[in-house]
Amino acid sequence: xxxxxxxxxxxxxxxxxxxxGRRLGRIRDACxxxxxxxxxxxxxxxxxxxxxxxxxxxxxxxxxxxxIRLRDEQLVPYHDDVWTxxxxxxxxxxxxxxxxxxxxxxxxxxxxxxxxAGDHDELWVLEVDVGMRSVVRRLCQGILPPRLVRRLxxxxxxxxxxxxxxxxxxxxxxxxLRLNIDLKGLEDIHPADLADIVEELSHEGREAVFExxxxxxxxxxxxxxxxTKTQAAILESxxxxxxxxIVGEMSPxxxxxxxxxxxxxxxxxxxxxxxxxxxxxxxxxLGFDEKxxxxxxxxxxxxxxxxxxxxxALRIVRENEEHVDTLTHxxxxxxxxxxxxSLPVGRLLLVEPTALLKPxxxxxxxxxxxxxxxxxxxxxxxxxxxxxxxxxxxxxxxLVGVVTADDVISMLRQD
Amino acid sequence: xxxxxxxxxxxxVFFTVIGxxxxxxxxxxxxxxxYTYSQAGAMFGYMxxxxxxxxxxxxxxxxxxxxxxxxxxxxGLSDLIREEFGLRTxxxxxxxxxxxxxxxxxxxxxxxxxxxxxxxxSRYVSVPLAAAAVWFLVVKGTYDSVEKIFLMACxxxxxxxxxxxxxxxxxEASALASVRPVFSWDPAYVxxxxxxxxxxxxxxxxxxxxxxxxxxxxxxxxYAESRIEVIVGCVVMIAVAFFIIVACAAGIWSHGxxxxxxxxxxxxxxxxxxxxxxxxxxxxxxxxxLFAASILPLSTAYSVCExxxxxxxxxxxxxxxxxxxxxxxxxxxxxxxVVLVPGFPLVRMILxxxxxxxxxxxxxxxxxxxxxNNAGLxxxxxNSRFYNVIAWTAVVVLIGMTVILLGATLREMYFPNAxxxxxxxx
Numbered sequence: 074x075x076x077x078x079x080x081x082x083x084x085x086x087x088x089x090x091x092x093x094g095r096r097l098g099r100i101r102d103a104c105x106x107x108x109x110x111x112x113x114x115x116x117x118x119x120x121x122x123x124x125x126x127x128x129x130x131x132x133x134x135x136x137x138x139x140x141i142r143l144r145d146e147q148l149v150p151y152h153d154d155v156w157t158x159x160x161x162x163x164x165x166x167x168x169x170x171x172x173x174x175x176x177x178x179x180x181x182x183x184x185x186x187x188x189x190a191g192d193h194d195e196l197w198v199l200e201v202d203v204g205m206r207s208v209v210r211r212l213c214q215g216i217l218p219p220r221l222v223r224r225l226x227x228x229x230x231x232x233x234x235x236x237x238x239x240x241x242x243x244x245x246x247x248x249x250l251r252l253n254i255d256l257k258g259l260e261d262i263h264p265a266d267l268a269d270i271v272e273e274l275s276h277e278g279r280e281a282v283f284e285x286x287x288x289x290x291x292x293x294x295x296x297x298x299x300x301t302k303t304q305a306a307i308l309e310s311x312x313x314x315x316x317x318x319i320v321g322e323m324s325p326x327x328x329x330x331x332x333x334x335x336x337x338x339x340x341x342x343x344x345x346x347x348x349x350x351x352x353x354x355x356x357x358x359l360g361f362d363e364k365x366x367x368x369x370x371x372x373x374x375x376x377x378x379x380x381x382x383x384x385x386a387l388r389i390v391r392e393n394e395e396h397v398d399t400l401t402h403x404x405x406x407x408x409x410x411x412x413x414x415s416l417p418v419g420r421l422l423l424v425e426p427t428a429l430l431k432p433x434x435x436x437x438x439x440x441x442x443x444x445x446x447x448x449x450x451x452x453x454x455x456x457x458x459x460x461x462x463x464x465x466x467x468x469x470x471x472l473v474g475v476v477t478a479d480d481v482i483s484m485l486r487q488d
Numbered sequence: 489x490x491x492x493x494x495x496x497x498x499x500x501v502f503f504t505v506i507g508x509x510x511x512x513x514x515x516x517x518x519x520x521x522x523y524t525y526s527q528a529g530a531m532f533g534y535m536x537x538x539x540x541x542x543x544x545x546x547x548x549x550x551x552x553x554x555x556x557x558x559x560x561x562x563x564g565l566s567d568l569i570r571e572e573f574g575l576r577t578x579x580x581x582x583x584x585x586x587x588x589x590x591x592x593x594x595x596x597x598x599x600x601x602x603x604x605x606x607x608x609x610s611r612y613v614s615v616p617l618a619a620a621a622v623w624f625l626v627v628k629g630t631y632d633s634v635e636k637i638f639l640m641a642c643x644x645x646x647x648x649x650x651x652x653x654x655x656x657x658x659x660e661a662s663a664l665a666s667v668r669p670v671f672s673w674d675p676a677y678v679x680x681x682x683x684x685x686x687x688x689x690x691x692x693x694x695x696x697x698x699x700x701x702x703x704x705x706x707x708x709x710x711y712a713e714s715r716i717e718v719i720v721g722c723v724v725m726i727a728v729a730f731f732i733i734v735a736c737a738a739g740i741w742s743h744g745x746x747x748x749x750x751x752x753x754x755x756x757x758x759x760x761x762x763x764x765x766x767x768x769x770x771x772x773x774x775x776x777x778l779f780a781a782s783i784l785p786l787s788t789a790y791s792v793c794e795x796x797x798x799x800x801x802x803x804x805x806x807x808x809x810x811x812x813x814x815x816x817x818x819x820x821x822x823x824x825x826v827v828l829v830p831g832f833p834l835v836r837m838i839l840x841x842x843x844x845x846x847x848x849x850x851x852x853x854x855x856x857x858x859x860x861n862n863a864g865l866x867x868x869x870x871n872s873r874f875y876n877v878i879a880w881t882a883v884v885v886l887i888g889m890t891v892i893l894l895g896a897t898l899r900e901m902y903f904p905n906a907x908x909x910x911x912x913x914x
Contacts (some may be wrong), residue, residue: 166570166574168567179796179797180797181575181797203797204798205798205811208579208796208797211575211576212575212579274562275561275562275563275567276562276707277562279562300705302705303705306707306709309709
């Protein structure tokens with residue numbers, strides 16, 4: 074173990090001496106001021122005989138296992154400071170999100186790097202320790218001499234997370250701002266993994282994550298959360314306008330599912346805050362029975378006039394680029410919006426732009442399902458005809474939505 | 489198609505209503521429960537019935553506190569203890585919990601052994617089979633569907649209600665005994681009282697219930713339903729305990745008080761069923777034992793790993809969560825192996841496990857009370873004064889009884905003849 078490392082468990086209770094070597098007290102906590110410096114410990118809290126004092130980082134002369142020596146003993150009494158993160162109080166034993174390992178971990182200890190900055194020592198936060206080594210270290214610290222503990226530790230495999238990957242969960246939004254906690258690291262995690270992480274968090278942890286991260290990522294993550302009841306609970310914990318931002322980014326069918334699960338007053342408050350177009354889409358879907366084709370379908374799809382050409386169809390696709398992630402088929406409709414055919418997007422790429430759509434789709438009847446059909450019927454059709462997308466039509470035969478294979482898979486898994 | 493879809497409709501409705509609270513209460517009547525209640529009835533007749541109302545009250549209060557903490561914070565009990573009291577305290581408490589739960593796992597494998605020994609199945613066959621079955625059931629993720637079977641099989645407890653009625657017990661005496669406390673310095677009596685509390689309000693339940701509430705995603709909003717379910721579960725559980733004690737008092741104790749030392753003794757209480765008595769007793773005990781043996785090691789491994797910050801979960805691979813899997817496997821293997829030691833006194837050890845529960849309980853309660861009254865954690869959902877009075881009284885009484893038990897046991901060891909004689913007239 075390199076000797077320029079120091080652990081929070083070793084720091085806690087460490088003796089602090091003044092210039093002449095007289096004992097002032099013991100270390101009670103170490104504070105980081107993220108707005109000033111993201112890694113350097115800014116203040117040390119020293120417990121004296123009667124109260125706690127603040128020793129600023131530039132008042133320290135040397136730090137070692139034997140204790141801390143000050144070079145300036147003009148200490149100020151401690152008062153709680155909203156701009157600082159207290160390592161032992163706010164971090165130790167708490168859960169944080171490891172953006173690299175993509176999981177929730179509990180902080181057992183913190184590793185500092187001991188740096189000589191000119192004429193004085195500084196502590197830089199290096200890693201957060203989890204796993205067996207840090208558990209044993211904490212259990213032994215204070216019972217056995219620190220140097221012996223260090224020797225014992227060598228035998229156990231370390232398990233640490235570099236500080237830059239640690240995402241602190243702070244429920245208070247104002248404090249998050251002051252401590253510069255932006256949870257940006259979470260946005261690079263795949264939404265499905267982030268959803269697993271969120272499911273492991275406490276209520277306020279979930280709230281903190283969904284309040285802080287980008288609303289598009291939040292929407293994708295919320296869609297990946299397993300249980301609609303949990304999704305609804307998360308949305309209900311947020312402000313209505315923040316919830317509306319997230320719901321607006323979700324696909325209308327998923328948004329409708331979540332809103333249907335919520336209490337009417339909360340879902341109405343969210344709909345109120347949403348933009349008009351998204352709101353109509355979602356409200357339309359909310360009218361359908363959850364267990365019907367209408368409840369499963371997505372009202373976003375791409376339809377081209379049956380008399381048009383491939384170039385027309387491709388133009389329509391380009392105009393609706395927000396659907397590209399889920400796009401598998403272009404549907405053909407007649408003048409009244411009635412479904413007359415369906416074309417896999419891939420087929421469009423193989424033929425001349427001037428080719429007509431209708432002959433390409435063939436003369437076969439296109440498989441579709443009425444909005445009122447039971448969801449088991451939908452699954453049957455998708456399975457029987459091996460469909461990636463099943464069009465849904467109303468009583469008049471007009472195309473109103475599409476059920477995609479992934480909707481069917483989620484439905485089957487939930488039953 | 490899943491099992492639940494094939495059930496008749498009323499049963500489906502029943503299973504959608506029941507949740508963590510009811511399941512916890514049903515698991516609570518495990519091998520330890522059945523034997524402790526049987527022993528209480530067989531040795532002391534109706535005399536110990538007075539313990540049931542206060543136990544029921546304590547049970548409702550503690551279970552409700554757990555469900556509330558889970559719903560408000562969304563965190564498990566060991567998580568909360570860790571965050572508020574630090575690693576060292578958590579480690580100490582978890583070590584005690586592992587010991588207590590190991591004795592409970594052992595008790596339930598002993599339950600399996602004794603249930604099947606009625607049919608001359610050697611414990612060297614039944615226990616390893618049961619241990620392997622439990623391990624695979626949980627690790628391979630089939631537990632969820634089997635849980636419904638376990639729950640349904642709990643109707644075998646109705647046998648005790650019927651037996652208690654058929655055997656024509658002294659209802660007047662049992663009603664009177666339910667409200668008239670009797671104190672005795674007899675170590676066997678004190679031990680049974682501690683065991684009764686310990687088996688009914690077992691420490692593992694607090695961890696299991698809160699984790700289950702969090703797992704189910706119950707929030708403050710739907711907490712009211714949860715509370716009703718918790719209360720119903722507790723009442724049903726205590727009712728079962730009441731009928732077991734009455735059936736044993738009328739079926740065994742009235743013919744002369746005796747200590748139950750084997751399944752054959754305990755099954756005597758179901759005598760009105762004639763030749764089916766053994767079958768009913770054995771089926772009920774086997775189901776209860778397997779049910780608890782499936783839940784206990786898992787719940788212990790989860791609590792410990794969450795409290796100490798190790799990865800946990802049956803959906804993780806062995807390499808990802810080694811501590812979790814070792815602990816889980818270890819509890820099953822050791823629990824089962826101890827039962828196979830030649831000459832192992834099954835019933836006595838089952839009862840002893842409940843006493844260990846009773847001794848650990850007040851300490852778990854102290855932590856729970858400090859957490860649930862922490863306004864920073866629970867906001868407006870802290871305990872009412874009524875709750876605190878009941879819970880703190882229980883803590884004081886339980887610690888007092890543990891001290892008495894210790895004193896009585898020591899006196900027994902050094903002055904075997906000084907044992908207090910109590911009247912045991914039917």
